[in-house]
Amino acid sequence: MNTTSLHSAHIAAGAKMVDFFGWHMPINYGSQIEEHHSVRRDAGMFDVSHMTIVDVTGVQAKDYLRYLLANDVAKLTEKGKALYSGMMNEEGGVVDDLIVYHFDATNYRVVVNSATKEKDINWLNKVAQGFDVSVTEQTAFTMIAVQGPNAKDKAATLFTEAQKEAVAGMKPFYGVQAEDIFIATTGYTGEAGYEIMVPKARAVEFWDSLLAAGVTPCGLGARDTLRLEAGMNLYGQDMDETVSPLAANMGWTITWEPSDRDFMGRSALESQREEGTQKLVGLVFKDKGVLRAGQSVKTSDGEGKITSGTFSPTLGHSIAMARVPKGDGSAIGATVQVEMRKNWVDVEIVKPSFVRNGKSVL
Amino acid sequence: MSNIPNELRYATTHEWVRDDGDGVFTVGITEHAQDLLGDMVFLDLPDVGDAVTTGDECAVAESVKAASDVYSPLTGEVIAVNEDLEDSPELVNSDAFGEGWLFKVKAEDPQEVEGLLDAEAYAGVIAED
Numbered sequence: 001m002n003t004t005s006l007h008s009a010h011i012a013a014g015a016k017m018v019d020f021f022g023w024h025m026p027i028n029y030g031s032q033i034e035e036h037h038s039v040r041r042d043a044g045m046f047d048v049s050h051m052t053i054v055d056v057t058g059v060q061a062k063d064y065l066r067y068l069l070a071n072d073v074a075k076l077t078e079k080g081k082a083l084y085s086g087m088m089n090e091e092g093g094v095v096d097d098l099i100v101y102h103f104d105a106t107n108y109r110v111v112v113n114s115a116t117k118e119k120d121i122n123w124l125n126k127v128a129q130g131f132d133v134s135v136t137e138q139t140a141f142t143m144i145a146v147q148g149p150n151a152k153d154k155a156a157t158l159f160t161e162a163q164k165e166a167v168a169g170m171k172p173f174y175g176v177q178a179e180d181i182f183i184a185t186t187g188y189t190g191e192a193g194y195e196i197m198v199p200k201a202r203a204v205e206f207w208d209s210l211l212a213a214g215v216t217p218c219g220l221g222a223r224d225t226l227r228l229e230a231g232m233n234l235y236g237q238d239m240d241e242t243v244s245p246l247a248a249n250m251g252w253t254i255t256w257e258p259s260d261r262d263f264m265g266r267s268a269l270e271s272q273r274e275e276g277t278q279k280l281v282g283l284v285f286k287d288k289g290v291l292r293a294g295q296s297v298k299t300s301d302g303e304g305k306i307t308s309g310t311f312s313p314t315l316g317h318s319i320a321m322a323r324v325p326k327g328d329g330s331a332i333g334a335t336v337q338v339e340m341r342k343n344w345v346d347v348e349i350v351k352p353s354f355v356r357n358g359k360s361v362l
Numbered sequence: 363m364s365n366i367p368n369e370l371r372y373a374t375t376h377e378w379v380r381d382d383g384d385g386v387f388t389v390g391i392t393e394h395a396q397d398l399l400g401d402m403v404f405l406d407l408p409d410v411g412d413a414v415t416t417g418d419e420c421a422v423a424e425s426v427k428a429a430s431d432v433y434s435p436l437t438g439e440v441i442a443v444n445e446d447l448e449d450s451p452e453l454v455n456s457d458a459f460g461e462g463w464l465f466k467v468k469a470e471d472p473q474e475v476e477g478l479l480d481a482e483a484y485a486g487v488i489a490e491d
Binding site: 027221288341 | 400401403404406422424426427428429452455
């Protein structure tokens with residue numbers, strides 16, 4: 001099985017390890033709920049080095065990414081600005097979702113999911129044919145996400161003066177190479193913080209220093225409840241190659257204008273937009289019980305399914321995302337029924353976003 | 363390795379039973395079971411006065427990860443449930459054999475407990491999992 005540079009640190013911290021798509025990763029270090037709260041209330045850190053970093057360089061790097069992605073990298077003008085996008089296939093299904101950092105028109109960095117690594121690399125290379133561009137997997141880094149209201153301050157205790165200066169006043173969704181580390185104001189929790197790429201040789205030392213600075217190690221369990229509270233999609237669960245981004249709350253990531261920009265999947269997406277698709281909504285259930293992925297949802301316009309469901313530690317009740325038919329039956333505030341352990345229970349429809357910056361947005 | 367107290371009896375479905383005397387038995391889920399389930403979020407317990415039958419579903423332990431049925435290890439009547447779990451389901455994680463108990467049964471036949479596993483036999487069950 002694959003291991004990250006922090007594997008021994010996880011074992012030393014008493015992590016419960018699981019097989020995560022071929023990676024031996026921590027699911028928790030004792031209590032997933034306590035880890036969740038530490039991110040909402042203070043600062044937590046995640047080993048996310050199983051994710052794949054790909055550098056895209058060359059004279060046609062910009063043209064290539066404008067064709068590859070449904071979102072438009074031409075919107076990125078400032079150095080270090082990042083963009084979230086889906087990567088579609090010809091049929092308009094989602095190959096993966098990713099973050100792309102712009103340095104200049106010939107130099108970008110892309111971060112894709114780990115579970116889809118091989119497929120993604122193949123796809124990036126396939127689409128690159130005919131473009132003067134090189135697509136290079138970057139394997140020199142360990143990636144650590146430090147997230148929470150106190151995350152930036154605690155992480156900064158590890159920074160040199162030059163690094164502190166590099167991140168001073170950096171707004172959300174930017175990244176900067178500062179001496180030997182790459183620091184980005186991105187994340188997957190709905191809290192402020194950094195995702196930091198550290199040279200592998202420094203990984204354990206960096207992790208231990210964060211630990212000493214009072215940052216709580218958090219596993220994939222807390223990562224999942226945090227991202228779901230924040231209303232962020234998980235690839236393979238909330239969308240995949242068979243799902244339109246329009247049916248996965250990713251419509252905002254498709255840049256339709258200029259209309260003459262050809263991008264992978266464009267004509268399929270245009271037909272989907274015209275014909276209409278299902279939609280991804282949020283669900284809230286305040287009684288005893290937990291909404292789970294795969295449960296059926298009955299609306300007055302037909303049936304749908306829960307794509308992700310969990311107990312929300314911040315809210316103290318269950319939340320979920322579900323894909324349902326469009327219509328009055330799935331309007332915000334509507335009541336639908338979910339089949340939970342052989343009983344149909346009433347559940348309320350909300351926007352698919354539940355918690356931001358430590359607070360309920362319901 | 364999970365803690366498996368010698369003085370308790372066990373069911374293969376990971377419930378534990380403590381003999382409180384007078385035909386009354388306390389029931390919970392084992393440390394091994396809570397470890398598999400992860401952080402507890404809800405316990406759906408039977409009502410006091412309910413009749414329970416050996417091997418039948420009588421409660422649900424719902425964790426962040428999954429909902430899991432709890433089976434009654436004995437036949438009898440529920441005479442108490444652990445109301446602290448309503449606000450503090452995490453007691454099942456932190457003290458599975460103590461404050462995390464689920465309910466008490468007045469057994470129809472107190473001898474039935476002899477048919478349950480002892481600690482050694484239960485350790486064998488876990489090892490096979």
